Amino acid sequence: MKEHCDHQVDCLKMIQLILDGEATDQQLARLKANLVSCQPCIQMYHLEQEVKELLTKRMEKKCCPEKLVATIKSKILTFS
């Protein structure tokens, strides 16, 4: 297991592409290889995944107030 990664910045960019679902098959294969042999890459992967999850799951999603929905609906009726 590698304790030091020589291309951390590139690896990090690739990890983000993969988590965003934007990576090519080739990039995916390369990362899979890294993830069994490179300690820093494994850590980066978990951190990126965790941060993404914080944003998707833990942050409150504001809903549109009903009053605003009603206002918009009534305003467009007067439009045409």
Place this chain on the structure above:
Amino acid sequence: MATIPEVMSDTPTRDDQDRSGGPAGPDQILPDGDPVEQPSADTPARRYTDEQKYQVFNKEFMPHIDSMYNFAFRLTTDEDDANDLVQDTYLKAFRFISSFEQGTNAKAWLFRILKNSFINDYRKKSKEPAKVDYQDVETTYNSEDAESEHTVDLRAESVSDLIGDEVATALNSLPVDFRTVIILCDIEGFTYEEMAKILDIPIGTVRSRLHRARNLLKEKLRDYASSMGYKEESEE
């Protein structure tokens, strides 16, 4: 994957009028006060009847209103501003409904209008704490030095205890352009290609801006994570 309609393609006459409108981008889709309702005779007009307009509006636009409100709130960080922004966006969307093609990506179309309205009307008055000049940040983070420092000493385990408010505050403290890419990608799940169209920037810029935004965000999160480490000892 649905694509975003090229709203310009069917209204070629607007292009000329728009050129005076300052830097390319924000105004491209829906120039203020420039009616798009009357496409010239040779363009394939989508002349919806009134009934069809309401139908499109209700079926394709209204289902996204919570996401739109959330986006508006994350951009403005203020409920009143978010209300105004969403209302303006939906009224614009209705006014310009003839440039929306049914069956295409309504959500991205609406997000693009909202983002443009935000830039044009709200950004100046938005109460951004400690407003950082975007160019400055972009330049700083362009240097390789800055980047390598940022393969951060933050551990996944240390962010796992952060609560929503802390994440929101960290996100809000980012310059708005960085905040925007994170919202679009991580919260709304848009693809890079959709983001490029919503923001009027090349896909490569989406990629690098997102990368920098996340590095900045991790820096902010690291502050919270370490302040929590201290709190634990005092058993609150």
